[in-house]
Amino acid sequence: MRIIPAIDIIDGKCVRLTQGNYDTQKIYNTNPVDVAKKFEDSGIKYLHLVDLDGAKAGKIVNSKVLEDIASQTNLIIDYGGGITSDCQIEKAFNSGANQITAGSIAVRRPDIVSKWLEVYGSEKIILGADCNNRKIALNGWLDQSEDDVLVYIKNYQQKGIQQVICTDMAKDGMLLGPSTALYLEILTSHDIKLIASGGISSIKDIYGMKEIGCEGVIIGKAIYEGQIKLKELSRLC
Template sequence: MEIIPAIDLIDGQCVRLTQGDYAQKKVYESDPLKMAKSFEAAGIQRLHLVDLDGAKARKITNDAVLKRVAENTALHIDFGGGLRTDEDLKIAFESGAKQITGGSIAVKDPETFKRWIQDFGGDKIILGADVHGENIAVSGWAESSDRKLLPFLEEYLGLGLQYVICTDVSKDGLLQGPNVALYQKILAAFPEVKLIASGGVAEFDDLKRLEDIGVYGTIVGKAFYEGRISLEQLASFA
């Protein structure tokens, strides 16, 4: 299982929100490159870099940070947050992203998202499936759509999409453990998907539980930043 640390960006700094609430922001590191290098030094190979300013502005905003991290590490970076246009994608890839993640656009502008899969390939585009219950959440989790999770996944996986990041919004940032049952349900329906679990990881044993059910990767955020899981423990998985 891949361990994928998350760096969420506001004003170029590493922050964490609780359940996507910008009013519940905590800054953990002012230099994202320093944090990224610490992950790389531990043997971690992937990084989930989220442009929270971009998510709010609905356009890529922290591309300079992306470029700096990409040019100074060998980390495989997937980048998301506010990507809406072909120009946003061009900037992200030219700045060093290996993959991009699209969430709200897959609900609100499915034709564009489908074209991205066709143009860039199912290995370059990650579907961000954030859920409130069984419904897909959009707009930085501020609202729930009427799209149900499994039919939503089926629509895009049928186009050759390979990777899905699924976040249970009710778990994110609360350090209460991941929604293992949700991920088991997804894997039972789509055994070939490269499923990346996100949200709720609170302790090292959570990583083992997710590995045991067969997820491709797990995003680790607040549990690391709050010292609940050490860099050495992440390195042991890496």
Template sequence: MEIIPAIDLIEGKCVRLTEGDFAQQTTYHSDPVEVAKQFEGLGLRRLHLVDLDGARAKQPVNLPVLARIARETSLHIDYGGGLQSSEAIQQAFDAGAQQVTAGSIAVREPKTVQKWLKEYGADKIIVGADFKDNRIAINAWAEQSDLTLEAFLTSFSEKGAKTFICTDVSKDGKLQGSSLEIYQQLITKFPTLQFIASGGVTTIEEVRQLRDAGLHGAIIGKAIYEGTIKLEDLAKEVR
């Protein structure tokens, strides 16, 4: 299982939100490049980089930060936030992202994301399945759609997608545990898909449980910054 630390960006700084609420923001570090280098120094190979300014602006805002991290580390970066056009996708790849995450646009414009999957390949396009109470959440998690999580996954697997970041919005940033049971159900129902757990991962024991359940990856954010998961312990899991 890939252990994937997260860096969320607002005004070029490393922040975390609770339940995706911009009013519940904590700034942890003014230089995300230094944070990324710290992750790399511990042997972590992946980075989940989220442009929260971009999510609000509906176009990438923090591409210079992406470019610096790509230039100064060898981390495999997946980038999301504000990717609403083919031009924006290309800008992210040009700036150094190895993968991009299609979020709300996958709900609003599924044909656009299907086009990207064909153009760039399913290895390059991760589909963001943000959910709350089994419904897909959209618009920076501000509202729920009528689409169920399973219907969304079924639809996109038929369009060629194979990797999904499944974020339980109700748990994100709360440090109260992730939705292990839901992930177990998804793996059973969709055995050919790759699921990356996101939202609420709190302890190193939980990381092991997610790995044992068959998750493709686990994104860890606030637990690192608040110290409920020690970086040394993560490094041991990677080794």
């Protein structure tokens, strides 16, 4: 199982939001590279890097952070936020991303994401299926579509998507446990590699996601608030 800590970026700083609300922004570190190095030193191999400025702007804003982390660590980085065109996805990969997460663009322009799957391959493209009351969210969670999360994933599975990150907005940043029932529903109806995100508050939650069959788990606030120690994650890695 992939243990994937998250670094969310606003103004080049490592922050966390609660339920996607930008007004709840809390800065944890002004140097995301230092945070990434600590993850790597703990034996962690993966990183979920989100450009929150980019998600709002509709284009990559914090590429320098990506470049610095990619050049100064060996972490396998999936990058999301502001990837809305061929130019932007090329910028992400050229800046050091190993994979990208297709979020809002996957709602608005499925034709473009389908082309990316053909050009780059399904191992490089992760579908971001973030939802609120089962409806897919977009624009850094500022807006909501009418697409049901299960139907949305199924449609992209038919296009060749194999990896999906699903965040239930109601759980994000709340440290109250993940959306186990939703993830079970997805896993029993789709043959995909599901990465759980949102609500992880303890090592027990991580084991719970492994038991139901998740490919990986993204951990954010629980690390920054000290509820999950890097030493604990090191043992899992």
